[in-house]
Amino acid sequence: MPMAFNLASDFDRALKAAAAAAGLEDASDFVPEVRTADARHGDFQANGVLGYAKARKLNPRATSEKIVAQLSGEVRDRCEITIAGPGFINFTLKPAALLEWLRTFSTREALAAGAAAAHAGQTWLVDYSSPNTAKQMHVGHLRSAVIGEAICRTLAFTGARVIRDNHLGDWGTQFGKLIHGYKRWANPAALAADPIEELERLYKLGHNATPDGSPELDEARRELVKLQNGDPENVRLWQKFTEESRLAFQQIYDRLGIRFDHFLGESFYNDKVDRVYRELGETGIAQESEGALVVFHPEHPRFKTQPFIVRKADGASNYASTDLATALYRAEHLHADGIVIVTDFRQADHFEQLFLTVKKWFTAKAYRVPELHHVSFGAVTGEDGKALKTRSGDVIRLKALLDEAEERAFAIVTEKNPDLPESDRRDIARIVGIGAVQYADLAQNRSSNYLFSWDKMLALEGNTAPYLLYAVARIHSIFRKAAVRPDDPAIEGIAIIPETPTEIALARKLTKFPDAIRLATESLRPHYLCLFLFELAGDYSSFNNADKVLVEDPPIRARRLLLCARTLLILDTGLQLLGLRTLTRM
């Protein structure tokens, strides 16, 4: 029997089969609940017998013993199995089984093939980043971009075809104000030098010049109507705003390793909302209320009275209208089996209402209903818990944050490695600095608010990207010194089973990679992967400190090189899934 990729699921299946073989009553209801265990109790632990036995008034220990007695020979050969406490079943992989797993999953392709079962044959669309055009991206835009990209990569790794869609905020009332400001105060020189900076300035001028109830606001609205009606001058301006914005955004995306498949912004759906109104009306899902078209959800405690406004009383579309049209387009034309939308938590109500409405609408029209997920994340706040500002009162620009990260990393590289040529030090600083920013965001559970501090974001020790990248660089260094490649088959040929405590701890950790991938993907929470990689790098560092790799004895040297090679493979793969780049020296 071949070695399973995810050992936890493998033991889960084995226990279910053993329960049936043992003749347990309702054996099909027995859920083994295998999970990775505290290392003190072995590698994997099954808790399910306790609940099963309790419901049937059986002795849990005796039940566990009956099940374990029926476990297949392969499982018994691979593990030490013990029954502990009230009836936990503990599996501890034998060193020979560890070596077997490491030999089986020896390449990124092998790992990906093992992971691909989760989403094979499915198409997932991820809507993330989604900034407003004609404005700079600031730190508030970081989380969606970084978390969204990590989710795209983990979904792709687990077998999905992934469509990356940037749902730009490129339509709506703000463009009336921007055109108003542009036509009065545009500075051609500034526009040529730094277009987004100038457009943002003009938008602010336009906004301040058009207070509620003012004749200027009416004028801005007329500019918007002209744009919507195809006025050539305003359409040309709008196109210019969009192009300049996309060029500026791409500079940030390039630094973060992000490449979108589509930029289908709100404007794209402008002519697709009439169908939404018609179908929601004819199916009776939407109704007129106070002049607007709204959807109530009578079965929902809150949304039975809190309306989802689908069309404004003045007949214009809003966020809800275009999001409904967007959902339909993604299901109908992009054939999405799953849709993931990455925005901050303040929009949770909106998406809950949107998804309820989409499900009713698609069901009524017999459209296939995709799996819908709102991946929300907490706000970025300053030390005082309030929205983040610089001293001058402006929000911190994303570009400035990334620049600062690279500068700080450059100072450290220069201090550590003054002899490297400057261009090398710059390259290293780029990867370390940007990686630190990405990792700082990803390592935290996305639900909680994000407390921004330069020192935390740019920390270079502890649970940070540099710690992981450093482990990778040290492994490369060993292979350079040994003058072999990590994938050299000769290593595997003579490697013997791991023996020292640090070797075994490292090997055991490596076999837990599939479970980390599963957790991160199922919950759409990349921090589970970060946690695993940090622990793996820690186990590697301990091993690196305790066991010299390049010893004379060929089999010992080979087994340690094998551990180095697999640690490198999994760290590289995992960091790449998070959207980070790695280094061969630093």
Place this chain on the structure above:
RNA sequence: GCGGUGGUAGCUCAGCCGGAUAGAGCAACGGAUUUCUAAUCCGUCGGUCGUGGGUUCGAGUCCCGCCCACCGCGCCA
């Protein structure tokens, strides 16, 4: 008022459908190394898990009440 999210060590955070003695990083303190890169490793210190009840063999985790913080709730996105 209704609802969402959160409250765990001095600080920043993990804790995976309830499971074994609650874990990291930073900070503080002590130790290892003239190395396969010390951006490292080992150790010490540090917590009535907001609070009061309840369910359970077992609760940081589930249920109910209360307190605190941030956020959302009819035409912004």
